[in-house]
Amino acid sequence: MKTSFRYIVALSMLASIASCKKDNYDSPSSQLSGRIVYQGEALGFENYQVPFELYQPGYGGSAPIRSSFGQDGSLNALLFDGEYKLVVPNGQGPFVWPKTNGNPDTIAISMKGGKAIDLEVTPYYMIRHQAITVSGTDIVADFGVEQIITGVDGRNIGEVALFVNKTQFVSNAGDSKIIRKIDNVDVVSEQKLPGGAITDPNAIHLVVPIPELEVHQNYLFGRIGVRIDGVEDWLYGPVIKVTY
């Protein structure tokens, strides 16, 4: 019994020493960060809904690293040093990504240590002078919508909306706005206004009553969204916290 125990100790020591070789890469440590901007102003999206792809040519296959922009239009990736190409796939995002012959342009990124980039795109619309405030028992949004792409490529506003959520993830998605069941009927904390009903795109006023929550909290998060006709992803403004 004693001998076998000794063997086990010896063997495991041997195993642990033998395995102490360097057999791994260091984890990637170069931080790529960036934003999607129009004239320096960041665009907002729904979380995880606007993807981007990073290709690193020269390693056999050509499969991309897929990730998506954050709510505030930010991108983050931890990479190895090297040459990368970044692209937003066709048909994604409430903006026009530069294209050549119908194929999205790649942006060359040379990673060496950290790097911050701003990706300049042309959105269909921009949300301007937005303000979300509390007024009595309501949350009130005042903003304007400016059309950026006009002419043949221009698109109409499908609808504009104010969404309210308990957490800082706010969007049109079912789990990113407050939905309460009252007598089995959904009451959604949002106000949507169809594009045709907008009288003055420069002064839009939306109101959502402050919902009664099961667990009381004295703050909520509001966000303005614009749906553009024929474009899948909504355009959002920043998430604004209101306290009451």
Next chain:
Amino acid sequence: MKKILSLSILSLAVAFSGCKKDSEFLDIPPISIIPTETAFSDPALVISVLGDLYNRMVDFSSLDNGWQSFADFSETFPSENGSYWIVKNTGWGYGNWGLYDYGYVRDLNLFMQRIEASDKLKAEDKKRFAAEGRFLRASFYFEMVKRMGGVPLILEPLQYDYKGDPTYLQRPRAKESEIYDFVIAEAEAIKNDLPTSLEDKSRATKAAALAMESRAALYAASIAKYGATTPSVSLPGGEVGIPASMADAYYQKSLEASMQIINGEAGPLSLYKSLPVLSENFAAIFLDKSSTNTESIFIEDFKAFAGKTHGYTTNDQPYSISDEGGDAGRLNPSLNLVSNFEMLDGTFAPIPATDGSGKAIAYENQEDIFAGRDARLAGTVLLPNGLFKGKRVDIQAGNITAAGQIILGEGDLAEKFIGLDGPVNGREFRTQTGFYVRKWLDPTIGSGRRGRGSDVAFIRYRYAEILLNAAEANFELGQADLAADFMNQVRSRAGITVPLTGADVTFDRIVHERRVELAFEGHILFDYKRWRIAHKIWVGEPTGIVEIKTNLGKALQRSTQPWGLWPYQLADGPDAGKWIYKEVLPSNVTGTNRFLLGNYYSQIPDNVISANPRIIRQPNQ
């Protein structure tokens, strides 16, 4: 010394005995592999090769790829702890439903090449085998084009020459329309080489080829027509998307194929009308494998005690009637689907749980609330107090007082008033919507046991679908009266008394009829995709009860979360002992279905694109 001697003799003996000629020693015919020439010299052996190819056919939801393949899209609730993700998901990945299997295509191409090369088979056998191979290949390309759009059209086995340059094997994607054209042309080319006799429905027949043509041409036509509503779901080279101008020709093609079946050119087919009770009759279509079933056209057959069975009945039988204690009840049809079965006079009405003033209606018998509905409801869904294997299911959510207080019992009797079959939120294997599935559920004794399994056949094509295909093609070609005739045949079989007129037939009607007639037969996803309405129905926002009760029978009725309908027995008051119902969203339903434009065509895997740069990517992903 002696030892050395004996050892050396022994080793010499070993050395000499190894001195056979290599050719004598190594060239032994293998006993576990049948060489190609032998296999393709005898019809019986060819059938076993063919059997493997038939077994590898792919269906979207079929009895042998698990109950989960029936479960999604809010038509059902999945009552299994490991499967609630289906109703917690907020959408589908771009890769979902993908199919890209050129290994199978290669095997089919090899099969055809070898049949062609064989000189020992009779000419008539050769003809039929070759036609079956082409049928399987066309079916598979149809299955791929449904999911991926245009794919490379490979019609001969490709061989790599190991010289380091595979570019000559890299084929680009064909146009989506070219793949549909191929399927249609193949069906036309082989239909007369296949038997018209419908004795063996698990093998390709003339009717099967025409049914495939009917469906494929209809898909192509609707993609051409309705693809115009989603211009971004297309590729400039036509790999995805079909020009709208081609729609009418495809509808015409589909109609011609359907009419050949309807006119009896492909064997005696008709609607199944064998049992006097219409709902029993409808359920029996999917159980009857005898020659009285004149409705099924092409099936995937199973055989108990012979190695080919499936677990559909084991997985989905009612809990209280389970043959396999505790293994049951996974597939619970939703109120969304149930409400969409019409009244017998052809009008739509929500399941009447409450009256106009919002007060709950009390029913003498549990099943009374479903009275006067389309017989397909009770044929597709096992309703509360429904009959299965001679027993009634026990579905009760509790007792309730006239004042509306729910009583479940106290102390030891904590759940006294809950049915053996549920519903209780989160209690798996029992219904959580108040319904069980009935379609495909096998009433044979022992069919619910894991060991025996069920041998109910999966019907891939049936006559009623052909009628609906013909109705849709007629409607789209502006012949609404003819469309109404075909739909009325299917509807009167379900007991609907008021026939549709040409003016009643609308797009909504077409969509609705297919949803209720062909529920749980693997159609809904591809139907919604080809009409380009999937992204308008599965919008990613919750489905409220108002939505469940209104817009019934409308193509664009939102259906993102599966609702349930829970029965309670009244404990006191004038109606004591009667039943009332409450609409309930099962608590595990926290997600919402969201279908993105990028979901219309499944992602082509990265390794495929990386290996073949001529493959272009799907739109919107």
